[in-house]
């Protein structure tokens with residue numbers, strides 16, 4: 001058994017621009033930012049979108065345990081991947097050190113990322129002077145096909161097909177392989193090959209899924225993004241174990257993302273839609289564990305209803321069982337079940353409610369599994385569900 005553990009957390013999953021539309025709250029509105037803690041404790045950050053601000057607050061809270069040396073892998077210089085930089089509070093702490101990695105842009109020349117940094121903090125775009133950022137910063141330029149080692153992690157970078165260029169990253173650790181490939185459009189044979197080499201045998205393959213196949217075939221061609229269908233195709237070809245649909249379109253409501261995920265699951269066993277707060281743990285007793293924290297589910301009220309719940313189990317088989325729901329609101333419920341449903345799968349909840357004249361009435365709610373806490377001793381699970389209509 002492999003005891004080494006790595007932890008990947010999603011802080012921003014939205015592409016192009018942040019969204020605050022309530023119809024997008026479940027998957028989240030912050031632009032790309034992930035943090036990855038390797039089994040040897042080395043801290044990595046992928047991209048610096050608006051999700052970086054929340055990560056900064058979290059790291060400041062844990063200042064004691066936070067490794068003050070962090071490696072930031074930046075894919076490219078479009079706003080959605082850098083706009084969190086000035087709002088990352090650990091940059092304003094002397095004792096912290098940050099190592100940045102990105103490519104030399106032909107539009108910016110030498111020290112591209114350093115220039116981006118300085119430009120973002122320049123007057124009149126930002127009120128605080130760059131000198132206030134007292135953390136130590138180093139900048140390294142990486143090219144496509146380059147590999148280097150940090151602690152026990154091997155990092156490989158490869159070019160992706162995107163206007164003005166973007167870099168994909170592969171991190172090989174003793175707990176497993178993470179591949180972060182966002183902002184890439186299929187259709188360039190050399191770069192399509194490059195993406196496959198990057199994603200080969202990944203335990204977690206995070207891929208751009210901004211558009212529908214119809215959009216990509218139509219007006220959105222050339223915008224530099226991909227689809228769930230392309231992600232599934234690549235994942236199958238390279239033997240990736242899990243696919244994460246990422247960089248959701250700002251116009252994609254939660255219902256639309258649910259639909260994309262449902263279609264992807266029809267064609268590939270293990271697909272998830274990136275969700276703000278989602279944590280993937282690799283290695284250890286279970287080869288991988290995916291968790292969406294409770295803060296993303298809704299406010300609940302105490303109540304007690306008999307219900308019949310039907311859905312899909314982790315092994316793909318369907319189930320139906322009777323249970324008592326004690327924790328329910330208009331937005332969602334926490335349901336005890338003996339079957340362990342698959343995360344992000346659909347559940348039908350038939351709730352019995354007492355009618356006005358004392359007769360029992362049935363109400364059917366369509367829900368979406370956002371949390372599964374298995375209790376192995378009792379052989380049951382507490383299942384968090386968000387109602388989608």
Ligand SMILES: [Zn+2]
Nearest residue numbers: 015016080183
């Ligand atoms: Zn982007």
Ligand SMILES: [Zn+2]
Nearest residue numbers: 076078162183
């Ligand atoms: Zn981009």
